[in-house]
Amino acid sequence: MSATTSQHDLFEALDASAFAFTRRAWVDAAPARVYDLVSDVSAIGRWSPDATDVRFDQGAGPRVGAWFSGRNRRDGREWATRSQVVRADHGSVFAFVVGGAEDGIVRWSWTFHPQGRGTVVEQSWRLLRLDPVLGSTRGDLDALRDHMTNSVEATLISLAQWIAED
Secondary structure (H helix, E strand, O other): OOHHHHHOOOHHHOOHHHOEEEEEEEEOOOHHHHHHHHHOHHHHHHHOOOEEEEEEOOOOOOOOOOEEEEEEEEOOEEEEEEEEEEEEEOOOEEEEEEOOOOOOOEEEEEEEEEEOOEEEEEEEEEEOOOOOOOOOOHHHHHHHHHHHHHHHHHHHHHHHHHHHHO
16 A cells, blocks of 8 residues: 555545534524424525525425435535435434435434523434545545534524524
C-alpha cells in the first residue's frame, strides 16, 4: 500500500456506520407540535440551510411508506432527492431514508422528548451505505459528515428560533 493510499483509506475498506451523528436542541413547544412542524416536510426549507422545495408526493403525508422529493445545495452544487418515510410515531419519532427504505443511502431521524414546558429535539444523520456520489475517500466522507453536522446545528437553531417567534 502506498503512502497516498494509506492517507485516503481505500473506499471499499471504509465502514459506512462510522459516518453518523446526533445533535440536540431544546425548543419551547410540546413534542406533538414540534413533530407536526418537522413531519410537514414542505417546511424543512424554513430551517435547513441546504434543503429547499421539499414536497410529499400527491396524496402522501407523514406516514410510513410515503415518498417526497426535494432539492439540496452544497458547495455550489444543487441536486434533487427522493426520500421515503420509514418511521412516523406522532409526537415521538419522524424518520426518512434518502433513496428509499430498500436501497437508501442516508437515514435522517428526528426524535422528540418532553422536557419541562418544551421538547428536546434530536436530529440524527447516518450513512447507510457507501456510494461514490457522496465521496470516494475517508476525507471526502469526513468532510460530508462535518458539513451535515453544521447544517443540522443551523437547522435546530433556526427551528428553535422560529418556534420562539411564532
